[in-house]
Amino acid sequence: MALISCTECGQQISDKAAVCPRCGSPASTSSNPLGDAVIQLEKALFDEVQKFSTRIRESASSARRPSPPSPDIPDQIRKLAKLKDDGIISSEEFEAKKTELLGKL
């Protein structure tokens, strides 16, 4: 069995040892910088995909969002009637607007 130097403390340890018995750091044979880089890359890619799918879902839900409910037409007519009573609009204006609003019902 071969001996390797611990990357952390320089202790001679067995290359079969998973961790350094002296400092507990992972033995150099088990560390894989390229593998770590790939994992980092995959994580970054995963985050991007997550963000992208969230954007897709958001835009899809906003596209499906129903148009705002139509205003309460009887309530509008009531307000118009009050405007007429207050002399703010004429009877003709009230009747014209009322006809227009009733046409939307």
Ligand SMILES: [Zn+2]
């Ligand atoms: Zn060590």
